[in-house]
Amino acid sequence: DVVMTQSPLSLPVTLGQPASISCRSSQSLVYSDGNTYLNWFQQRPGQSPRRLIYKVSNRDSGVPDRFSGSGSGTDFTLKISRVEAEDVGVYYCMQATHWPRTFGQGTKVEVK
Amino acid sequence: QVQLQESGPGLVKPSETLSLTCTVSGGSITPYSWNWVRQPPGKGLEWIGCIDYIGGTNYDPSLVSRVTISVDMSKNQFSLKLKSVTAADTAVYYCARSRSLDTWGRGTMVTVSS
Numbered sequence: 001d002v003v004m005t006q007s008p009l010s011l012p013v014t015l016g017q018p019a020s021i022s023c024r025s026s027q028s029l030v031y032s033d034g035n036t037y038l039n040w041f042q043q044r045p046g047q048s049p050r051r052l053i054y055k056v057s058n059r060d061s062g063v064p065d066r067f068s069g070s071g072s073g074t075d076f077t078l079k080i081s082r083v084e085a086e087d088v089g090v091y092y093c094m095q096a097t098h099w100p101r102t103f104g105q106g107t108k109v110e111v112k
Numbered sequence: 113q114v115q116l117q118e119s120g121p122g123l124v125k126p127s128e129t130l131s132l133t134c135t136v137s138g139g140s141i142t143p144y145s146w147n148w149v150r151q152p153p154g155k156g157l158e159w160i161g162c163i164d165y166i167g168g169t170n171y172d173p174s175l176v177s178r179v180t181i182s183v184d185m186s187k188n189q190f191s192l193k194l195k196s197v198t199a200a201d202t203a204v205y206y207c208a209r210s211r212s213l214d215t216w217g218r219g220t221m222v223t224v225s226s
Contacts, residue, residue, distance in 0.1 A: 001173070039212050041157075048219050049149075049157065054212045092157055096211045100172045101147070101159040 002027050002095050006104035012112045019080040021107045023093035028073050030097070037096035040069055040078045043106075044089040052091075053078065085111065114139030116207050116217035124201075124224050130194040134207030134217060141165050141183060144210050146190045148181060150203040151219075158203075163190055197224045 003026040013019045029036045040053040051060050053069035056076060066081040080087055088111060093104040120132035134146065148160040161171035163181045171179050175194070183190040194201060204219040 037212065041213070043157075048206055048216045049208075049213075050216065051212065051214050054214065060214070090156075094157070094159075094213065096213075099170050101162075103157045103159065106156045 001100055002029075002098045002102050004093055004095060004102050004104035006091075006093060006107050009105060009107055011107055011109045013080075013083045013109060014112050015085060016082050019083050019087075019109060021078045021091055021093075021109075023071075023076045023078070023104050025074045025076075025095055027098065029076075029095050030073065036072065038069075038071070038076050039094045039096060040067075041092045041094065042087075042089055043092065044086075047089075049092065080109075083109070083111075114209065114215055116209065116215060118205060118207050118217045118220040120205075120220060120222070122221055122223060124197055124222060125226050126198055126224055127196055130192070130197050130201060130205075130222055130224070132192045132205055132207075132220065132222070134190050134192075136188045136190075136209075141185050141188050141190070146181075146183065147208045147210075147213060148192045149206045149208055149213070149216075150201075151206070152200075152203045160192065160194075160205075199224050 005024045007022045038056050041049040043049045052063050057069045068079050090106045092106050115137045117135045124130045142165040145164040147162040163169045178195045180193045202224045206219045207217045209215040
């Protein structure tokens, strides 16, 4: 299985400040069709997960532009340019290149 | 806008079979793939498996001996069966659409207990 390793696992942030989450995979996530199937999800307290970013850097409809995804191969990053109160929750990366699909452990974003 | 809704018993006895259904509304089962994901209390997300609209399946190796996912296109539904459950299978179970899990249901809590 492809192991997805997120860091940090806990991220205290100051409102209005930037935040960054790293996700590393144990194998390259480049698929044979040339796409890299790395997704980011947000799970607010008490809610189901919501996809924010797909194929590394494509923001879903309705996702604020303060969220951005980047990276390639085995090394990926989710950035929040200015954290707002509604961004509190747990963020997961997930690879959909290899079977079985695998998630990172999750990064808990909380306000300092 | 497509919506997913999980349904099934909230309590299952140890050694019995957990059965859940995900109903897709506002859209068609085709041409997507459909996933089951679970989240034990206080823990992270675990991918269980998926099925495409023609019935092809893939499962997590740790569950493959116990899990079956099926699709009923006539009802716009897909289902999960997990047999021989134990307390470790207690979790919120989610259904989600597509390779990249673009749409999720609200989840349903399943407790395994006698």
